[in-house]
Amino acid sequence: MNETLQTIARRRSVRRFKDEQIGEAELRAILEAGLQAPSGHNDQSCFLLAVQDKAVLKAISEGSKAAMRMSPVDWVAGAGANEKFHIFYDAPTAVIVAARRDAVSPLADACAAIQNMLLAAESLSLGSCWIGFVRYHFQDSDAYAKLGIPEGYEVQYGVALGCQPDGPAGKPPARKPERCYRIIK
Ligand SMILES: Cc1cc2nc3c(=O)[nH]c(=O)nc-3n(C[C@H](O)[C@H](O)[C@H](O)COP(=O)(O)O)c2cc1C
Known part of the structure; x- marks a missing residue:
């Protein structure tokens, strides 16, 4: 397998991070990778906002959790009610x-950018996780102005990034043993 295929096969969601910040050059490389993704009609529609201010990250998390608590879906409401959950x-x-x-x-443009960023992070030995819960915070239109997200843009998802803690990472989800593809010749 070449390096790209190995990076794809190795990537798994990381949900524990060291306190130390990631390097600025690495962050920029990850954001650039996001912007290199394909986009429908070549619209290049994504706007990426990197947040490193702990208080802002906490506010987004708390805002999302408040909205999650109203969810009719039990596990979502439960995660929103969990004080320890960030x-x-x-x-x-x-x-x-x-x-x-x-x-x-x-939506497709955002997803393509996210997958590029996850793979870029993996290639730099950084941990990453796709975060869907962030959408809950951005149901509130005030959240856009507070973070300076330009007019006309809608938040689709988030990506958590950081250095992985030393030691074993736990058991990441393996792929289904049956191969979910077919080749018609
Ligand atoms: C659309 C989407 C939303 C996701 N949202 C979250 C999330 O909010 N929190 C989280 O911990 N993981 C989230 N994930 C990560 C998935 O749980 C993860 O990709 C899946 O369990 C497979 O594990 P792997 O990424 O380690 O292969 C999301 C993934 C996708 C594609």
Whole structure:
């Protein structure tokens, strides 16, 4: 397997992080990787907001959790009610991924950018996790202005980023033993 395929196979969600911040050059490389992703109609619709201010990360987490507590879905409401739960797992950096509402495919554009960032993080030996819970905070339109997210953009997801703690990482989910693809020739 070449290096790219090994990076893809090795990547797993990381939910524990060291306190130390990631390097600025690494962060920029990850954001650039996000912006290199394909986009529908070549709209290049994504806006990436990297947040490293602990208080802001906490405010986004708490805002998301408040909305999650109203969810009719039990496990979501339960996570929102868990005082110890931080939606970014106390990662020192999170990237909020927004995409232009008027783009042809904003959600797909955001997802493509996110996967590029997760793989870039893995290639730099950094831990990362795709964070869907962040969407709850951005149901509130005030949250956009507070964070300076440009007009016309909608937050789709977030990405937690940080250095992985030393020692064993725990058991990451393996892939299903049956191969979920077919080849028709
Ligand atoms: C759309 C989407 C939303 C996700 N949201 C969260 C989340 O809010 N919190 C979390 O811990 N993991 C989240 N994940 C990560 C998945 O739980 C994870 O990818 C899955 O369990 C497979 O594990 P792996 O990434 O280690 O292969 C999300 C993944 C996707 C694709």
